[in-house]
Amino acid sequence: MPELPDVETWRRYLDATALHQEVDLVRVPAPKVLVGTTPQGLGHALKGRRIDETYRHGKYLFARLDTDGHLVLHFGMTGQLRYSRAGESDCDATACIHFSNGAQLHYIAPRKLGHIALSGSVNGFVAAHQLGPDALSIDAERFAELVQGRHGAVKSWLMNQHIMAGIGNVYSDEILFQARIHPRHQVKALDSDGLRDLHEALHEVLEAAIEAGADPDRMPESFLLPHRREGGHCPCCGADLDTTRVGGRTAWFCPRCQPLS
């Protein structure tokens, strides 16, 4: 799940539950997810501090610690957050922040492909990881600039975090479906109409998905996402959906609505 809309949904969840509470201690049963720090280092950085604000850039969630510094969370393919109040215990977390009010914030990444790090500044982290601009911050002009000098399949371009940050396999399929563009269409071959449709679809899809709390059951009727499985049909024309391999990942699309031109 964890693409831009999912991470934004967790950011809001964190805002609604875990702000302004003093950290008592941090447990990290699976230290493998830590990048550039240790369980002790993380504990030292967080103890006695409070999260006072959150940010998101692409698929990364930043929790600003009061006075200075940020906790950085990345969810990999399966990560999630869960806040529990005092008394509700929940022990199979990958990492867990215990607050002095007894509540806990669990970071659960069953496949341990996620990452937890510390960073002084959001911009510094983004620069160090060479992330492109957040997908939702891109206007039509910038979008057109990002195509310059690029080649290959449009789906891979959308998913390249160095070009723009936040779009993964599921939402790139959704954006291309709404724009009626085949996932293997060459990004160089996009004309100005195609570029405009793609940019509009990007914003519409990501904003609608956030509005739905990134829950497939709450997405608009017209979305491909809930039909994106074996035997699924196009919500627009009813054709059997098809798959193809693009950049090592499975792309779902409607062969009738998204012809390869």
Added chain:
DNA sequence: AGGTATGTTAATTG
């Protein structure tokens, strides 16, 4: 048992 899975990154190829 083998293939697939929403993530990134290092290695490889063009």
Added chain:
DNA sequence: GCAATTAACATACC
């Protein structure tokens, strides 16, 4: 040297 593609990573599920 750059950009694009592929393999590897850890674990769960069908």
